[in-house]
Amino acid sequence: MALSKTLNKKPFEIAGRVIQPGERIQFDLPTANLFTHTPLNMPIEVIHGRYTGPVLLVCAAIHGDELNGVEIIRRVRSFRGIDKLHGTLVLVPVVNLFGFIHQSRYLPDRRDLNRCFPGSEKGSIASRVAYKFFNEIVQHCTHIIDLHTAAINRDNLPQIRAALEEPGVNQLAKGFSIPVIINSNLIENSLRYEAGKLRIPVITYEAGEALRLSEQCIVTGVRGIVSVMRTLGMLPSKRITTVRAEPYIARSSSWFRAPLDGMFRPLCKLGARVKQGDTLGVVSAPFSSEEVVLSASSDGIVICVNNLPLVNEGEALFHIARFEKAGIVENEIASHESNIEGDRLFEIEAIPPSRLEEENS
Secondary structure (H helix, E strand, C coil): CCCCCCECCCCEEECCEEECCCCEEEEEEEEEECCCCCEEEEEEEEEECCEEEEEEEEEECCCCCCCHHHHHHHHHCCEHHHHHCEEEEEEECCCCHHHHHCCCCCCCCCCCHHHCCCCCCCCCHHHHHHHHHHHHCHHHCCEEEEEECCCCCEEEEEEEEECCCCCCHHHHHHHCCCCEEEECCCCCCCHHHHHHHCCCCEEEEEEECCCCCCHHHHHHHHHHHHHHHHHCCCCCCCCCCCCCCCCEEECEEEEEECCCCEEEEECCCCCCEECCCCEEEEEECCCCCCEEEEECCCCEEEEEEECCCEECCCCEEEEEEECCCHHHHHHHHHHHHHHHHHCCCCCCCECCHHHHHHHHC
16 A cells, blocks of 8 residues: 555544654553552553554553563564654553563453453453453554464464454455464454454464563564555555565364373474374373374364473364465465574664653653
8 A cells, every 4th residue: 555645734632642743652541440459551652653544553462471462562663664654553562461460361350351342331350441442542543453372381373363354354464474364253252353343454463372472473573563554554665675475364273182181292393284194292191101192183284282291181282274275385484484583684673772762751
């Protein structure tokens, strides 16, 4: 999409704040209080460009133990080209502050925040946090990128999950420019579901493991967000010298679950192509010589692996996505990983600390 040449003459209003064209501000959004009267404030940064364009929300840590997205947003806000922004960028690095502080997926009421939208002004803490975030932030945006990792003790291959049939979503998903897109159904009361009802396109970036930082997942996420911003006409296009991955869409996926209790040893890695009958791993009984070889029940690409060796019968061990041309997807994944590892002169260049201090003063 071409950059708008129309000067932005209107201030941007969000959560009771007014941001002038060319201005960037940080503020805390009050959401709820704990029983100690300790406030759970949500940190927000808004960068309002000098030219008209979309309003892109990038948010992370809806599940408080998912950390890669927090670091991704930290690097995006320091992107040197951000001063050329067309439109508005809204950054929320930690939606679930309580979970982030306590290294937990949940809020005090043990509810999953991503199943509480659009929330309730008078509900539980999770409902009130969801209500504030949805009404004060989400409804003021035109596009959303929601950053996640796998759950605790699982590792996700970098991937986009999106309901591609929804208006505008396909453009966002492909604009992220990574090899794997999962065409994923909307789950009721999730951010994607409720924002979709307002015709706001949302994609979810899933990469890495809870409570861990992965440099490869972080760099892939930063690149993807910048690529989406260029696709939306928010940043100038730039000639890319490295090979950009061609996204491939998985129309279905399935979990392979433990057939018995025991010690689990995976024998295939993330991004690997498997065929029906291939060995995925082994589960062995800890106090006997019994050992069961786990064989793939279908062809596909491994997009998630359980990292915990101790498993009970029925627990998810591998998530396998099915593609029409799995061999090509496997090659694209390997090429993409090689580019990330080998590109030390990556285009994201940090703003000097002195300049950041000036901008935030």
